Amino acid sequence: MSVHTRPQAAIAADPGVSESTSAVRFSGVTRHFGSVRAVDGVDLDIRAGEFFAMLGPSGSGKTTCLRLVAGFEQPDAGEIGIFSEPVAGIPPYRRAVNTVFQDYALFPHMNILDNVAYGLRIRGMNRTERETLAREALGLVKLVGFETRRPSQLSGGQRQRVALARALVNRPKVLLLDEPLGALDLKLREEMQVELKALQRALGLTFIFVTHDQGEALSMSDRVAVFNAGRIVQVGTPEEIYERPRNRFVAQFVGGSNVLEPSVAARLGGPERLVSLRPEAIAVHAAGSKLEAGRICVDAICIEVQYQGAVRRVIADCGELRLAATVPATEVRGLEPGAPIRLSWLPMALHVMEDDR
Incomplete structure (x- = not known):
């Protein structure tokens, strides 16, 4: 399996965005669920165009942080900015992000082309234009020729690609991936790791990838944030995290x-x-x-x-x-x-x- 090595112009990152630009910034962000501090005073700066992994065990706060960026949760304290714009009170559909979930969340009654084009349809784009963009997105994930099939006719890896194309077609500035490879078998998961990284590099988009799998985080990301008990305990390159762990938990x-x-x-x-x-x-x-x-x-x-x-x-x-x-x-x-x-x-x-x- 392979992906195109050159991005389509309609989906590629904004060429005017510098890699030194902050794509997502957390400043003292806290989120409570009753007495539980799911996110506890997180400060984090994710650069534009990087593949950033949030790594940690279940309940460590990484998925809550992703949901805060997406707008599915709101912080109890602190501030989140996306490309320097505070997003407090901005609903998910108005944020410059899109999310790929582990369960794909595809519509079973729609064919693949309509699944990918659904977000554009909701935004009021005419049928010709949205189908053109949807076909382009399917081309990026090597699913040309699958347009008329239903999700039930695809393998798990193919459904994952459809979910990825559906997110990319909306031209997000930041793509959020919530353990998207967790439902795949080992061989397919390893293949998709290579493909996701190649696609991110080609498009130049900011990818934020949540996982509890250290192998995924180390092999795919430019930098990793290790979470524990609602806090970030270390941020660094995969080499820094592995070779120079900050404390006992990271080691x-x-x-x-x-x-x-x-x-x-x-x-x-x-x-x-x-x-x-x-x-x-x-x-x-x-x-x-x-x-x-x-x-x-x-x-x-x-x-x-x-x-x-x-x-x-x-x-x-x-x-x-x-x-x-x-x-x-x-x-x-x-x-x-x-x-x-x-x-x-x-x-x-x-x-x-x-x-x-």
Whole structure:
């Protein structure tokens, strides 16, 4: 599957908008549901033309933030601006955004062309013009020739594309995507990740993508905001989020890092600080192996070996803590639970974090 690499003029981003422009800005935004603070004092600046991911577990506030931008919810405090214009009190249909939902929300009694053109019809556009734009949008998502079919005649991936075309045809300045790939199987989801990113790059639109899947966020986005308990705990590029997590929550939620308490880190040759040690930074050796100078090492007992295809995940008991190591599958072939092993890593693999307790 593929998408056009050049945007159609009618749907592409405004060429007069600079990438340094703020597309969406949150300033001290709070949203309560009874006693629950779903969004708790969020400050955020999303740049024009970027693919921005909101990542976090269920109930962390990311979807509520998306709904606040869309206008489906209103903040209890703070302000939201879209391209420098405050949107307080502006209804969803008058905002320069469109939303793609996980369940697609297609009309089952309409064919695909009419589904895509529906928003233009509501706005009063004549039939000829709206069908022209709808066909153009279907071309962007490689669904030319599907115009007369009904949603029930399409696969899940094709229905997702129709929902995407229906949102794009309205020429939004910002496209909001609420876990749109969640209902797809793994292979199709991976294909659509590539296609969505290619389409966003071609069109130059601002995409705000909500997900709880760290793989989606890291592989697709230009920047990621990690949410927890209604707050943003870190914003950065995928590399920054993964390689330099700010605190314990980010380290463990994104990539499942080993977190070493200050006293343990000091005993293992690191700084007396809270540190993150990624599983793939740890090497697994036979017990008693002599290692090159400069590596930190610790003797351990293998607890479990999990085969994951190209890699194996080794869980080891180091006495005072357990460590997880991810190594090429061929390197630990035959390793059994209960076997003595030696783990090692370079000092630079220890990343110092904020102690958030």
